[in-house]
Amino acid sequence: MVDQLPNLGREKEMLQEMGFDSIDALFADVPMGVRMNEDLPLPEAQSEEELLADAKRLLGSNVALGEKVSFLGAGLYRNFVPSCVFQLITRGEFLTSYTPYQPEVSQGMLQAMWEFQSLISELIAMPVTNLSLYDGSTAAAEAITCAVRVHNRKADQKNTVYISELTPPDRCSVIYNYCQGAGIEIKKLRHHENGLINLDDVANAAGSCAVYVEQPNPLGIIDGGYPALKEIIGEHTALIVAIQPISLGLVEAPGNYGADIVVGEGQPLGSPITAGGPIYGIFGCTKNYLRLMPGRIVGRSIDVDGKEAYCLTLSTREQHIRRHRATSNICTNETLIALMGAMHMSLLGPEGLEELAIRNMAACTFAKQKLGSIQGLSIVHQHQSHFNEFAIEVPDTGKNCLTYLEEKGIIGGFDLSWWYPDKPNRLLLTFTDQTSGDDIEHLATELQSWVNEVVA
Amino acid sequence: MSHLFDHHGAPGKGYAQPKPLLDGSELSLPDNLVRKSLPRWPRLSEPEMVRHYTWLSKRNFGIDTGFYPLGSCTMKHNPRVNEVIAQLPGIADIHPHQPEHQIQGLLSIYFEMQEMLSVCAGMDAVTLQPVAGAQGEFTAVRCFQEYFRHRGEHQRTKVIVPDSAHGTNPASAAMAGFEIIEIPSKVDGRIDLDALRAVVGEDTAAMMITNPNTLGLFEHDIAEASELVHGVGGLMYYDGANFNAILGRTSPGLMGFDAVHYNLHKTFSQPHGGGGPGSGPIGVKQHLAPFLPTPIVSRREAIESEQEQAVDEFWYTWHEPEHTIGKVQQWHGNAGAIIRCWAYYRRYGKELRTMSEHAVLNANYLRHAIHREAKAAGVDHMFVDGAETVVAKHEFTLSLAPAKEALGISAMDVAKGLLDMGYMAPTVYFPLVVPECMMIEPTETESKDTLDTFAEDFAKVLQVDAETLHNAPITTPVRRVDEVYAARNLCLHHPFDE
Numbered sequence: 001m002v003d004q005l006p007n008l009g010r011e012k013e014m015l016q017e018m019g020f021d022s023i024d025a026l027f028a029d030v031p032m033g034v035r036m037n038e039d040l041p042l043p044e045a046q047s048e049e050e051l052l053a054d055a056k057r058l059l060g061s062n063v064a065l066g067e068k069v070s071f072l073g074a075g076l077y078r079n080f081v082p083s084c085v086f087q088l089i090t091r092g093e094f095l096t097s098y099t100p101y102q103p104e105v106s107q108g109m110l111q112a113m114w115e116f117q118s119l120i121s122e123l124i125a126m127p128v129t130n131l132s133l134y135d136g137s138t139a140a141a142e143a144i145t146c147a148v149r150v151h152n153r154k155a156d157q158k159n160t161v162y163i164s165e166l167t168p169p170d171r172c173s174v175i176y177n178y179c180q181g182a183g184i185e186i187k188k189l190r191h192h193e194n195g196l197i198n199l200d201d202v203a204n205a206a207g208s209c210a211v212y213v214e215q216p217n218p219l220g221i222i223d224g225g226y227p228a229l230k231e232i233i234g235e236h237t238a239l240i241v242a243i244q245p246i247s248l249g250l251v252e253a254p255g256n257y258g259a260d261i262v263v264g265e266g267q268p269l270g271s272p273i274t275a276g277g278p279i280y281g282i283f284g285c286t287k288n289y290l291r292l293m294p295g296r297i298v299g300r301s302i303d304v305d306g307k308e309a310y311c312l313t314l315s316t317r318e319q320h321i322r323r324h325r326a327t328s329n330i331c332t333n334e335t336l337i338a339l340m341g342a343m344h345m346s347l348l349g350p351e352g353l354e355e356l357a358i359r360n361m362a363a364c365t366f367a368k369q370k371l372g373s374i375q376g377l378s379i380v381h382q383h384q385s386h387f388n389e390f391a392i393e394v395p396d397t398g399k400n401c402l403t404y405l406e407e408k409g410i411i412g413g414f415d416l417s418w419w420y421p422d423k424p425n426r427l428l429l430t431f432t433d434q435t436s437g438d439d440i441e442h443l444a445t446e447l448q449s450w451v452n453e454v455v456a
Numbered sequence: 457m458s459h460l461f462d463h464h465g466a467p468g469k470g471y472a473q474p475k476p477l478l479d480g481s482e483l484s485l486p487d488n489l490v491r492k493s494l495p496r497w498p499r500l501s502e503p504e505m506v507r508h509y510t511w512l513s514k515r516n517f518g519i520d521t522g523f524y525p526l527g528s529c530t531m532k533h534n535p536r537v538n539e540v541i542a543q544l545p546g547i548a549d550i551h552p553h554q555p556e557h558q559i560q561g562l563l564s565i566y567f568e569m570q571e572m573l574s575v576c577a578g579m580d581a582v583t584l585q586p587v588a589g590a591q592g593e594f595t596a597v598r599c600f601q602e603y604f605r606h607r608g609e610h611q612r613t614k615v616i617v618p619d620s621a622h623g624t625n626p627a628s629a630a631m632a633g634f635e636i637i638e639i640p641s642k643v644d645g646r647i648d649l650d651a652l653r654a655v656v657g658e659d660t661a662a663m664m665i666t667n668p669n670t671l672g673l674f675e676h677d678i679a680e681a682s683e684l685v686h687g688v689g690g691l692m693y694y695d696g697a698n699f700n701a702i703l704g705r706t707s708p709g710l711m712g713f714d715a716v717h718y719n720l721h722k723t724f725s726q727p728h729g730g731g732g733p734g735s736g737p738i739g740v741k742q743h744l745a746p747f748l749p750t751p752i753v754s755r756r757e758a759i760e761s762e763q764e765q766a767v768d769e770f771w772y773t774w775h776e777p778e779h780t781i782g783k784v785q786q787w788h789g790n791a792g793a794i795i796r797c798w799a800y801y802r803r804y805g806k807e808l809r810t811m812s813e814h815a816v817l818n819a820n821y822l823r824h825a826i827h828r829e830a831k832a833a834g835v836d837h838m839f840v841d842g843a844e845t846v847v848a849k850h851e852f853t854l855s856l857a858p859a860k861e862a863l864g865i866s867a868m869d870v871a872k873g874l875l876d877m878g879y880m881a882p883t884v885y886f887p888l889v890v891p892e893c894m895m896i897e898p899t900e901t902e903s904k905d906t907l908d909t910f911a912e913d914f915a916k917v918l919q920v921d922a923e924t925l926h927n928a929p930i931t932t933p934v935r936r937v938d939e940v941y942a943a944r945n946l947c948l949h950h951p952f953d954e
Binding site for chain 2: 002003004005006007008010011013014015017018020023025026027028029030031033034035036039040041042043044045046048051052054055056057058059060061062063064065066067070072074075076078082084086087088090091092093094095096097098099100101102103104105106107108109111112113114115117118119121122123127128129131132134135136137138145168170171173174176177178180181182183222223224226227248249250251252253256257272273274275276277278279290296297298299300301302303304305307308309310311312313314318319320321322323324325326328329330331332333334335336337339343345346347348349350351352353354355356358359361362363365366385402411414418433435436437440
């Protein structure tokens with residue numbers, strides 16, 4: 001029996017008052033030829049108790065990362081989110097509201113999102129940010145199409161953008177799909193064997209519409225070459241840098257080394273991984289891109305009494321007004337998850353962010369030290385700075401290594417042959433604030449045993 | 457007022473964390489990338505932080521606060537068990553790159569959702585990857601594009617959209633590179649078959665339409681429209697924003713559509729959270745299935761060695777469609793939203809049809825009650841139906857044009873008056889084809905008593921004099937917000953220098 005409908009049992013009374021004799025009368029306008037005459041072939045309705053039991057059984061059968069020792073990251077990071085974030089987010093006034101079309105009764109969310117913009121602006125050193133895009137990949141894609149809108153007129157290489165060759169294929173695919181419509185050609189930027197960007201190759205991107213790189217890069221490397229990028233590509237080519245937000249507690253903000261647009265996966269700040277969604281994409285830019293950027297923006301204003309008030313602004317960029325000339329089709333975004341991010345940032349404060357960044361980088365560095373001493377296994381870019389993760393080369397396939405580790409109760413990381421098929425023997429191992437010293441010791445011991453087995 | 461950036465706790469105090477595995481001095485960064493100054497974030501202790509966000513929440517209106525008849529947005533109750541389920545570690549603490557054998561439960565739920573959505577919409581295949589309705593639209597038109605390329609029909613560059621369509625339709629098609637042909641709808645917002653006939657041709661890629669349309673009316677000529685578009689080799693796209701109205705009564709498949717997006721967060725239930733997250737799966741007929749984003753979930757019978765990890769007699773796997781367009785979101789869509797909607801669906805099962813019937817019952821009843829109360833109060837001359845019709849579907853429109861003309865009271869004035877009565881205002885000024893439009897969608901989760909009271913209060917607002925209404929709202933945390941000021945004096949973040 002369904003228990004979600006307040007008017008069950010009152011249908012007749014309501015219909016009679018309207019002068020109808022049955023529910024069918026309300027569907028009389030559906031032509032016979034398109035009516036569904038059979039019942040839906042679906043199971044019986046469940047009570048809350050039955051549903052909960054099924055949910056616990058099915059979801060309980062999944063192996064949650066926290067049940068094992070896990071080193072899987074590759075773009076999503078298992079960070080601790082403080083308890084009060086989860087408690088506050090369930091406030092129905094936040095949870096069950098929608099896009100603040102009526103600002104007078106939506107000041108709470110509007111102000112919270114204006115504060116989110118302020119927090120992110122400070123974090124990435126950009127004057128303008130929006131209320132979130134779907135995830136890091138769509139933020140990257142929207143940044144690229146935005147850059148083409150802004151720069152194409154003056155570009156020598158029309159409709160052309162350059163992205164790092166290390167960009168994971170899944171992210172590339174999203175970028176490709178978004179670029180299709182505008183006829184944008186995507187070219188790749190080469191990296192050196194040592195993992196750093198090839199600055200000579202970047203010179204070829206000068207005069208194109210945009211350059212897209214990630215910091216840390218997809219192999220976890222903090223690339224000291226990036227501060228040189230803007231000067232190489234010049235004023236009329238957008239420098240787009242994707243970031244891991246927690247890293248910015250230690251690493252310079254891209255806005256301070258020439259980035260024009262900064263994007264990123266917001267997830268590590270405020271959100272569990274949740275199988276990849278809902279999470280939120282960060283998007284910030286300089287004022288040059290303001291009027292052609294995607295997404296919702298909150299402005300501080302005043303009400304008729306001159307009192308401080310907040311509202312959505314620059315809406316004339318958006319689909320509900322500009323329709324096919326809109327800068328993006330985005331309507332529903334990820335506000336609630338961005339709010340979780342804002343709450344997490346509020347609690348951390350500047351020093352808390354730095355501490356969190358240190359914890360993440362320390363776990364990664366500690367692991368590098370431990371794993372670096374295993375005979376028969378190498379850290380691919382040993383001499384670079386890594387944040388959260390690094391690649392190792394193993395004496396057999398990464399796949400076999402992961403299978404062995406799983407038998408030992410370890411989720412061993414990411415098989416890099418998924419991204420780079422010519423590298424079958426590489427794993428990307430991830431370490432966060434949730435990685436303990438014991439976890440790393442455990443991993444090192446098992447890797448050593450496996451190497452011994454394989455080499456023997 | 458509580459301002460986040462007014463909190464200046466002592467540096468280094470506040471949220472306590474465990475010690476790092478190594479001291480900060482043992483970490484090395486390239487010299488030119490050491491952050492010179494930390495973000496100027498505020499410093500709050502937990503009690504201050506909790507109080508700030510609680511204060512903010514009290515200045516926000518949600519479904520839990522009161523009636524939220526925001527047309528087109530389907531603001532229905534969000535069952536709380538769904539939130540409990542979405543926080544279980546078996547979903548919250550899952551990584552999308554985990555191997556299939558570690559996530560059989562999740563994959564089985566994905567499969568169940570794909571099947572259920574296919575059945576409800578009369579489609580053959582479903583992807584759950586798009587994370588919002590608009591992204592679903594974009595995904596589908598990208599599939600259309602590849603479908604036509606595959607067939608060598610490169611001349612199909614145009615997408616037809618009625619002028620009453622949601623703005624996302626033309627925006628999504630334009631993003632995919634299509635040229636938009638907007639056709640006028642009839643006075644009731646319905647398809648004008650003559651106008652459609654005049655524009656279809658060899659260059660037609662698709663028509664995008666929602667049914668019931670944005671005026672809440674069923675497009676009774678939909679089968680003819682499908683025939684016209686199919687007749688020239690084009691595809692029919694169903695914008696599922698209004699699917700809540702027809703589930704179990706008809707389906708996009710029966711109406712002749714080739715593809716559909718579902719706003720899971722509307723038709724099922726995922727809290728809209730001040731603007732998202734959402735979830736926008738798409739369903740397609742067989743001929744488009746090979747182009748869907750990758751991966752989708754398929755299943756086969758489990759073999760003996762898999763029995764231990766299997767959740768039922770099947771083994772669930774990720775599957776890449778043959779000519780896939782690739783990905784539109786990097787991971788597997790908004791899994792957390794999909795789980796909530798799965799939970800919502802399970803509460804109804806085959807009675808989903810009852811859900812839609814009650815959505816339509818409530819909309820028609822509210823429309824009736826508003827007319828009834830307005831008549832009783834002698835204010836029924838101040839508005840007319842947005843379109844003449846015997847029945848509406850899940851929402852309906854009113855035009856406040858008579859009030860505007862006679863008394864200078866606009867739809868916006870009435871909306872602001874309703875805020876003072878403790879309601880969220882209906883959608884105003886959309887669809888554009890109705891002058892001084894007010895679009896009202898009560899959803900199935902409101903009681904008759906709420907609808908009656910709202911109707912009475914609506915009539916009361918219409919009795920308020922024009923000047924008072926121009927000044928409404930007066931009881932809200934702030935009064936009318938100056939949007940022009942906001943745009944002219946852009947202040948998009950905390951101004952530290954003030």
